[in-house]
Amino acid sequence: MFSDWTEKYEYIIDLGKSLPVIKTQYKTQENIIRGCQSKVWLYAENIDNKLIFTADSDAIITKGIIAILIRTFSNQSAEEIINAKTDFIEKIGLKEHLSQTRANGLSSMIKQIKLYAVAYSNK
């Protein structure tokens, strides 16, 4: 997909610039995702039965990663998000970010997105 790592990372960094940014009032302790080395805030709103996610991070690559996740999961119904498979992550070459180390919070971010979906599907 990318000829070398620089292209891949430039793409991720670029995506981060298009991240739908969380509103300042939602940038609170409650909305911080644990399990990341960088700070990540994630917020979900239910608009017309679709979940709309916004986020932010103090690390640029993390911004890019969460932008990829938001592109995939945002503007879907809670059920669609709960049932969504995550094998696309390996397909697009982000598998290394799925490891258990604290250094990357990709697993934590996906978990949080799904938790939001579960919470909204029960409402």
Next chain:
Amino acid sequence: MGNNKFNIDLIRNDFPILNSKVKGKQLIYLDNAATTQTPKVVIDSIVSYYSNLNANIHRGAHYLSQKATEAYEDARKKFQQQLNAKSSSEIIFTSGTTHSINLVANGFIDLLNKGDEIIVSHLEHHSNIVPWQMLCEKTGAIMRVIPMSEKGELIFSEYEKLLSNKTKIVFVNHVSNALGTINPVKEIISKAHEFGAAVLIDGAQALPHFKVNVIDLDADFYVGSAHKIYGPTGVGILYGKEEWLTKIPPYQGGGEMIDEVTFEKTTYAKIPNKFEAGTPNIAGVIASAVALDYINEIGLDNIAQYEKELLDYATQKLLEIDEIKIYGDSSNKTSVISFNIGNLHHYDIGSIIDNEGIAVRTGHHCAQPIMDYFNISGTIRISLSFYNTIEEIDSLINAIMIAKKMLS
């Protein structure tokens, strides 16, 4: 660089992993404070143990058991010599520095009363903070903190003010894992003893870099990890003065650490066995002593001199980078450099240079109080060893410049 006993190419050949590739690039391993790489002699020792010598120790009457016991106890004597301890029974093998510290902290449960004080330093790794906090919760003792300076050093005059006849134990690292600062532990110990307080020194980051003499320091406890001195993981050492190790109770109960067992009463073995319950990491302990032999053959003085030259070179090259900030610039340091670049996040830089095969550590390095002092979330840390080279540092600088460009 170094002297003629020190041949960097020969040394690098001793470490198989240094030839490996990461993401298609030559591995450049600069994370030695986290763990060091393993020379072939140590790897061979582990293979040889399981191929030729494996038997449980201390208890068997058969040949293999006796041989394994001899090798294990020889390793203990090697560590005694390495630390210049009075007796080999003052060397306890544990599973690591963290285990060693917990063992000692646990030993103080009955020795501390409510209102007693214990002193920690602002430079400590969490393993030398948390067990003591747990101890305070159990005993009602109070923890006081030796403050640090902008240079990443402890403020000795403030330390002196903290000491009183309420102080029961002081625990400080010999070298800061986050900043590389070498602390004046001999003076810290001397002062603490004036008030009758014991001192535990966390030597995990010291033992790989210079000679440690526990008698000269007059340390009451000195701890370290084999995997930071080119040995395998799962082995730690605890040195304790005989008076102290006899005084504090065992940490784990079980086989080996007993004298006699009945359901009415069990009596404990003498040191060191008192603190070595169960079957230890026999292969690991024996291999750890082989690691000591390896570095002693090169010579710790030669290692220290080479690492100093690397440190100076790396520091000079990093300082040429625009917006670089190095944390902790004590004139007395080991080869560790913690830094950030402008407002760039340490995770971003670490992730990008990883693609060039470069292994550094980013984050708080289990030293959140230091990060809080500098009001940052973390740093990029390089920690150099005697198998790193000038060329590797040049590659690091190039990779950082690439990262800087991509992130701006």
